[in-house]
Amino acid sequence: MKFLVITNVFLTMILFPSTLGGHFRFTNVKCTSLDPEFAEVKECFLKMVRRNVVGINFHLAIKYSQPINKVEFNLCIFRKSNMYRLFWVNHTIDFCYYMRRPQQYPIFYMFHDSLMAATNANHSCPYTEKDIYVKKMTFNDKTVKDLLSFLPDGEYKLVVSVGAFGVWRMQVNVFGVRD
Numbered sequence: 001m002k003f004l005v006i007t008n009v010f011l012t013m014i015l016f017p018s019t020l021g022g023h024f025r026f027t028n029v030k031c032t033s034l035d036p037e038f039a040e041v042k043e044c045f046l047k048m049v050r051r052n053v054v055g056i057n058f059h060l061a062i063k064y065s066q067p068i069n070k071v072e073f074n075l076c077i078f079r080k081s082n083m084y085r086l087f088w089v090n091h092t093i094d095f096c097y098y099m100r101r102p103q104q105y106p107i108f109y110m111f112h113d114s115l116m117a118a119t120n121a122n123h124s125c126p127y128t129e130k131d132i133y134v135k136k137m138t139f140n141d142k143t144v145k146d147l148l149s150f151l152p153d154g155e156y157k158l159v160v161s162v163g164a165f166g167v168w169r170m171q172v173n174v175f176g177v178r179d
Helices: 001-014 096-098 105-117 141-150
Strands: 024-032 039-050 053-062 070-078 085-094 132-135 153-164 167-178
Touching: 001 053, 024 039, 024 053, 039 132, 039 167, 053 167, 070 105, 085 096, 105 132
Parallel strands: none
Antiparallel strands: 024 167, 039 053, 053 132, 070 085, 070 153, 153 167
16 A cells, blocks of 8 residues: 555656646846837836745836727747747737636736736726836746646746737746746
8 A cells, every 4th residue: 555655656746747846936027118109118127025036027108198998918938948939828819808807818817916916007998007017026826836837847938018009019028947
């Protein structure tokens, strides 16, 4: 009986290494305004929140005078081998529709709670704010659990492109390591 228990634990560790634990940590972030006349990136940096936890911070100043009621998000996840290659997803959504029904998009919903807790843009369209903030965004335990269930160990790049009125306006590259 003891042999069966040990064999079962050993096989679980080999076949499902994500059950052993691990974590995902941010290593770098780069924010780029693709249309400086529409929006300007005031700050974009990582900051230590607590021991072994790094949070993303950025401030986006919107220069557009009218409320924004058409926003698109594109999420790409890349994995580094000798260069970054598309690994898992390249998906674009209408963010205004998403904010009304976030559970319909499981890939984006994985990051929903972490992002909405850290930003002032946590409501549906139209967006009238002239300053969009993300402060101390970290992945919560649910997000990390979801990420670790399918990401093998390695270096990753998450590219989030943001568009308004059918034109890509901003790109955020988040670099991280899963170990």
